[in-house]
Amino acid sequence: xxxxxxxxxxxxxxxxxxxxxxxxxxxxxxxxxxxxxxxxxxxxxxxxxxxxxxxxxxxxxxxxxxxxxxxxxxxxxxxxxxxxxxxxxxxxxxxxxxxxxxxxxxxxxxxxxxxxxxxxxxxxxxxxxxxxxxxxxxxxxxxxxxxxxxxxxxxxxxxxxxxxxxxxxxxxxxxxxxxxxxxxxxxxxxxxxxxxxxxxxxxxxxxxxxxx
Amino acid sequence: xxxxxxxxxxxxxxxxxxxxxxxxxxxxxxxxxxxxxxxxxxxxxxxxxxxxxxxxxxxxxxxxxxxxxxxxxxxxxxxxxxxxxxxxxxxxxxxxxxxxxxxxxxxxxxxxxxxxxxxxxxxxxxxxxxxxxxxxxxxxxxxxxxxxxxxxxxxxxxxxxxxxxxxxxxxxxxxxxxxxxxxxxxxxxxxxxxxxxxxxxxxxxxxxxxxxxxxxxxxxxxxxxxxxxxxxxxxxxxxxxxxxxxxxxxxxxxxxxxxxxxxxxxxxxxxxxxxxxxxxxxxxxxxxxxxxxxxxxxxxxxxxxxxxxxx
Ligand SMILES: [Zn+2]
Numbered sequence: 001x002x003x004x005x006x007x008x009x010x011x012x013x014x015x016x017x018x019x020x021x022x023x024x025x026x027x028x029x030x031x032x033x034x035x036x037x038x039x040x041x042x043x044x045x046x047x048x049x050x051x052x053x054x055x056x057x058x059x060x061x062x063x064x065x066x067x068x069x070x071x072x073x074x075x076x077x078x079x080x081x082x083x084x085x086x087x088x089x090x091x092x093x094x095x096x097x098x099x100x101x102x103x104x105x106x107x108x109x110x111x112x113x114x115x116x117x118x119x120x121x122x123x124x125x126x127x128x129x130x131x132x133x134x135x136x137x138x139x140x141x142x143x144x145x146x147x148x149x150x151x152x153x154x155x156x157x158x159x160x161x162x163x164x165x166x167x168x169x170x171x172x173x174x175x176x177x178x179x180x181x182x183x184x185x186x187x188x189x190x191x192x193x194x195x196x197x198x199x200x201x202x203x204x205x206x207x208x209x210x211x212x
Numbered sequence: 213x214x215x216x217x218x219x220x221x222x223x224x225x226x227x228x229x230x231x232x233x234x235x236x237x238x239x240x241x242x243x244x245x246x247x248x249x250x251x252x253x254x255x256x257x258x259x260x261x262x263x264x265x266x267x268x269x270x271x272x273x274x275x276x277x278x279x280x281x282x283x284x285x286x287x288x289x290x291x292x293x294x295x296x297x298x299x300x301x302x303x304x305x306x307x308x309x310x311x312x313x314x315x316x317x318x319x320x321x322x323x324x325x326x327x328x329x330x331x332x333x334x335x336x337x338x339x340x341x342x343x344x345x346x347x348x349x350x351x352x353x354x355x356x357x358x359x360x361x362x363x364x365x366x367x368x369x370x371x372x373x374x375x376x377x378x379x380x381x382x383x384x385x386x387x388x389x390x391x392x393x394x395x396x397x398x399x400x401x402x403x404x405x406x407x408x409x410x411x412x413x414x415x416x417x418x419x420x421x422x423x424x425x426x427x428x429x430x431x432x433x434x435x436x437x438x439x440x441x442x443x444x445x446x447x448x449x450x451x452x453x454x455x456x457x458x459x460x461x462x463x464x465x466x467x468x469x470x471x472x473x474x475x476x477x478x479x480x481x482x483x484x485x486x487x488x489x490x491x492x493x494x495x496x497x498x499x500x501x502x503x504x505x506x507x508x509x510x511x512x513x514x515x516x517x518x519x520x521x522x523x
Pocket of ligand 1: 493494495496497498501517518521
């Protein structure tokens with residue numbers, strides 16, 4: 001598990017989400033990247049039942065990542081992050097007196113997984129309740145574990161297929177003290193997906209486009 | 213054949229000498245004949261003795277005369293020339309049954325070969341002395357003999373000495389940790405951890421670095437049964453490349469007389485990878501080329517280059 005950056009790629013002007021995704025695939029293949037199957041990251045939102053403290057409710061997010069198919073990740077808003085077994089969802093059903101699944105809040109990103117040298121690239125279509133909202137690109141540089149060390153290198157790589165609109169160092173890393181060390185589990189990656197999903201959930205539906 | 217005949221033998225004197233030998237032989241035979249016959253019948257005992265002694269003296273004088281003649285001739289015969297490259301074996305050419313026993317031509321052939329061999333061996337040895345690319349045990353033994361200051365054989369340094377050298381080198385570089393293992397007998401295996409960038413397994417033979425494998429910081433260093441994995445290569449292309457370059461460096465830094473300097477030079481070079489992902493190429497100024505960062509480090513300046521940008 002190396003250093004990962006998840007970013008949103010704007011839909012090209014006059015193009016649909018799918019057309020933009022196809023264009024990214026073509027650019028990656030021109031670089032020499034090889035397609036290696038598919039990937040999926042999803043996120044369910046739970047809201048606490050019986051909020052008595054009067055404070056704004058804190059959400060619980062349960063996420064799955066096809067890279068780690070046997071585990072799932074539970075993130076409590078602004079709080080701890082927990083890596084659990086895959087059947088954590090079953091536990092959430094039992095906890096429904098405390099946390100209720102917010103229907104219509106399910107977000108997922110699906111797409112193709114590419115390998116280029118020591119880079120892994122995942123280009124995904126982000127859907128909120130089955131409607132396409134945008135495009136996510138995840139780039140992982142596997143041999144390095146210190147985000148600050150390889151950031152310039154990753155930026156150069158992303159520029160080669162995303163053009164000049166390359167994101168800044170993800171805040172999840174910027175916020176970390178000194179030893180910018182990506183943990184073995186993918187919580188840093190999932191935190192970035194969660195940020196992206198929250199942003200897209202609030203966005204208006206992209207006009208006239210659907211997943212398939 | 214002509215030059216073989218001309219070996220400095222006086223043939224005239226030679227044949228005379230052979231005659232002289234025959235003469236000597238017959239005069240010696242005559243001496244023994246008179247002795248064998250004894251005293252012949254004469255009237256008086258005195259007469260018999262007198263005749264016998266005179267005869268015996270005459271014969272001995274003849275032997276003496278022939279012997280002197282032979283000695284004189286043998287000085288005339290002379291000796292085969294010392295300057296002949298094959299010395300006495302050159303006389304083999306005089307063998308009349310040349311066709312049946314081609315000993316002489318075979319000898320000449322063998323002589324030519326051994327001459328050539330010696331010449332080429334001399335050239336090779338002087339060339340090898342110029343290059344200090346010496347890795348074999350024989351060469352090291354030889355160099356140790358020439359320089360009695362170092363240990364009799366640098367291959368059998370005491371483990372304690374190796375430990376000391378390694379720990380001294382480890383203290384030189386604070387961002388580099390060197391752990392020493394001895395999984396198989398006395399030969400040391402070093403696990404070098406460089407910052408949070410890479411881990412290198414360095415297999416030693418005494419103080420000589422035998423081979424090295426570089427892997428990512430987050431890759432497995434141990435096999436499933438908990439032993440140090442000194443064989444499998446990195447999963448990442450960038451570290452496969454760095455491993456190749458490190459192997460080149462092992463061949464570059466060679467100084468058989470001072471193995472500790474070699475280890476130190478190699479570690480200094482390896483340490484320049486601390487900024488493997490942070491340094492752009494010194495030639496093209498970019499970070500990536502074919503998906504790889506600048507993996508080459510100049511042996512002298514330690515500057516970073518892409519493999520294809522170095523010259
Ligand atoms: Zn270059």
